[in-house]
Amino acid sequence: MKVNWKYKSIIIVGGLSVILAGCTGSMGGMEHSKMNMGGTTKTPASTNMQTTVKQTILTGKEINLTASASNQETAPGLSLPVWTFNNSVPGPQIRVKQGDTVKVNLKNQLPEPVTIHWHGVPVPNTMDGIPGVTQNAVQPGQSFTYEFKADVPGTYWYHSHQDSVNQLDRGLYGSFIVEGKNEKKVDRDYTLMLDEWISSGEGMSDMDMSGMDHSKMNMNSSNSSSNDNMMQGKSMGEDMSMYDLYTINGKSGSLVDQLQVKEGDKVRIRLINAGYLSHQIHLHGHEFQIVSTDGQPINNPGILKDNVVSIAPGERYDIEFIANNPGQWFIEDHSDNKGASGMRATIAYEGATATSDKSNASKKLPAADLVQYGQAGKTTFSLDQKFTLEYTMNLNTEMKDGGMVYTINGKTFPDTDSLNVKTGDTVKVRLVNNSKSEDHPMHLHGHFFQILSKNGKQVAGSAIFKDTLNVKPGEVYEIAFIANNPGDWMFHCHDLHHASAGMVTELKYTDYKTNFVADPTAGNKPE
Incomplete structure (x- = not known):
């Protein structure tokens, strides 16, 4: 495995000491996450080496991202071929401060062109990462530098916008956090990126991912039976049942990292949907507030309990709660889909040894309704005003x-x-x-x-x-x-x-x- 990173850490795997490298921006450096945001990854099968690497957080004003192919253990015993930023799915979290001018150097080591789109970030148009519209796609072996000022605080994300139906699906995404100048501090700050995968890897080669063309879903299928069904009115939508493995930060089931808290902590959880299905996220055992959506604050958010947060593809929701109910609890998907059971993280209080919560993911719970949530306050538009x-x-x-x-x-x-x-x-x-x-x-x-x-x-x-x-x-x-x-x-x-x-x-x-x-x-x- 080629190692070309600056910071090193010692990882003990099966009695072996493996020297691995973290990923860093050239100015700000890297911190291994103290928030258990990552999980285990698997190197390409040719190396026959299992590694455990925590997802990194890149800080500073200059960041290096390399797009490359790898394998990653997504569920226990299941390794999938993936495309990555800095050799992980999700790619490293980029955290900057409001007002920073950010420089991101993208190097493409994939066999296909790529770009980076800064989803939700109001960047200058030339930095939006849209091939053929704002830039040419970055060719294999080539580089491109994105530079913009991070003016608006909030939770965002980045992903390839080149052939994005396939490249995002392969894992080319990560989170992008802009810390506000006047942001209220919390004791724990976790980011959960939600996604769906095809567990069988059907049609996929070991590394070239050539079979993972998800633009060829049933809506465009040349398969006669699929088209016959649609023409007969049996299916007027794509078949999404192929997605049977749901992940949090690239991991499913027991591989999902626990969210460690201690009693009295104020906890923020940033939910980002990087997949193609909506997820009904439920926090067990605690009251909570939705403090922002798509990075934008909600005025005086109300207290919720036993509500789900329905998060659609591309959306972000920040929720906050006080850790005032010691034990072990879940935050999980309450969707009906068969892969939902894998989209579950344990909220573990320090010192708690027994699980005090049993999953009730099958229970129907009402979704929080944003258009009725919070209190009226400062606004930009009114419904009855005149528009240009x-x-x-x-x-x-x-x-x-x-x-x-x-x-x-x-x-x-x-x-x-x-x-x-x-x-x-x-x-x-x-x-x-x-x-x-x-x-x-x-x-x-x-x-x-x-x-x-x-x-x-x-x-x-x-x-x-x-x-x-x-x-x-x-x-x-x-x-x-x-x-x-x-x-x-x-x-x-x-x-x-x-x-x-x-x-x-x-x-x-x-x-x-x-x-x-x-x-x-x-x-x-x-x-």
Whole structure:
């Protein structure tokens, strides 16, 4: 195994001392997480060596990320071929301070081009990481430097946006945390990245991942039986049952690290959904608050207990609780899917030896409703004000040319109609989900929007600002934003199967001129 990292630690594995290297930015250095965020990883099978490495936290103003292939033990005894940033899934957490100018050097050691998109971070358009739109994809053996100022504190994440339906699915993602200047301190701060995998690894080679083309789901399947079923109305959506292994920070079941607390601690848990399915996350044994969504604070959040937090692909929720109930408890997925039992972390109080909580993951619990949560306070928009521009986006699922596509106003990308704005415009968008059975978590790059109404009812609680919003079948949302970040931006469904099959449009500033020229030989795949 090639080791090319600066910081070293001694790991005892099976009686052997293995010298491994951590990952670091060139200025700020690295800390092994004190928050048990990582898990065990497995090196490529050719080395026949098992290692245990804690996920790292990279700090400082200059960070180095290397995209490369590896194997990782995801469930006990099950190792999967993965694509990684700095040899782990998730990649290292990047933690910066509000106001920092951040420089990230990406080196590509994969056999395919890659990019990095800073999901939710309002970066300059040239740093958004969209191949063919803001940059050319970074070729194998090449490098690219991202540089931007981290102005807005919160919980974000990064992932490849090149052929993202496949590359994100292979593991090319990590968390990105901007610590606020006036942020209230907590005693424990954990990040849980949620994802789904195919446990069989069916069709996958050991390292080249060539069989893991998840853009070829049932909606675009050439398999006659799948298409026959869809044409007969038996299935009007993709078959997501292939995802049967659910993970927290790249680990499932007993490999998931415990979240250590002591009585009296104030604990923050940052939930990030890096997968393609929604998860119903339940914290056992404690009252809690949702303090932010997509990194944006919620005003005076109320106390919740025995509610689930429904987190859709691309969304983030920060929850906080006081560790006032000693024992061992779970935070877990209450979804109906068969892999949900593996998405469970134990909250272990110091000194607790016995499990005082039994999982009730099958119990139906109400989901917290953001549009009724918190208290009204400072806001940017009102529902009845006049806007410079108004748009409607009808989201739908259709059969075209023998395959399933996902449309915006009846069109698929790149033929969708863009939302054209100029700097300073106030924009209202009506999102309508006409699909019969599928959610559409819509993600707007480069901007935060305010939710104005849901199904015709005005938001009653705190003003809610997000960059990703899950629109369920039959739902209608009205959202609004200020056109304050000039560029050409993507607006798409973050179930990336839907995006790869058409559900993408662009927000274009008519007063923005780009110097970027797409290279037709770069293999740019922005969806």
